Amino acid sequence: MGIPSTMRDAWVNRRNSHLIASPAEDQKILNSRRCTQEGVRAGVKAASIACVGSAVPTLVAVRVIPWAKANLNYTAQALIISAASIAAYFITADKTILECARRNAHYEVQHDKSST
Numbered sequence: 001m002g003i004p005s006t007m008r009d010a011w012v013n014r015r016n017s018h019l020i021a022s023p024a025e026d027q028k029i030l031n032s033r034r035c036t037q038e039g040v041r042a043g044v045k046a047a048s049i050a051c052v053g054s055a056v057p058t059l060v061a062v063r064v065i066p067w068a069k070a071n072l073n074y075t076a077q078a079l080i081i082s083a084a085s086i087a088a089y090f091i092t093a094d095k096t097i098l099e100c101a102r103r104n105a106h107y108e109v110q111h112d113k114s115s116t
Contacts, residue, residue, distance in 0.1 A: 028104075035100035043093030050088035055081045 058080050061068040072080075 003105045011115035039093040039097035042096040043089040047085040047089035051085040054084035
């Protein structure tokens with residue numbers, strides 16, 4: 001009780017017929033992928049720096065400060081370090097992607113004005 005192959009092919013072709021990619025749209029897709037990759041790279045760099053930047057004081061505090069030694073178990077230490085890393089990743093990736101998109105939008109506006 002499936003869909004006959006001819007009907008399925010007609011449905012797929014009908015659905016894909018509206019998706020004729022132009023060179024401008026291909027360029028937009030490439031720009032968005034490049035922006036996403038830039039964001040991921042910047043986010044990983046920021047997360048690794050934040051990881052070290054939060055791990056060192058946390059681990060030192062747990063060994064030196066009596067309150068931290070008594071109250072911060074391994075789970076709490078891991079949560080502190082990972083929260084800092086995750087926040088740094090997402091904030092940096094978001095800012096980088098938005099900045100890249102803004103730069104591309106500005107380039108498109110300049111390019112459109114010069115072509116008219």
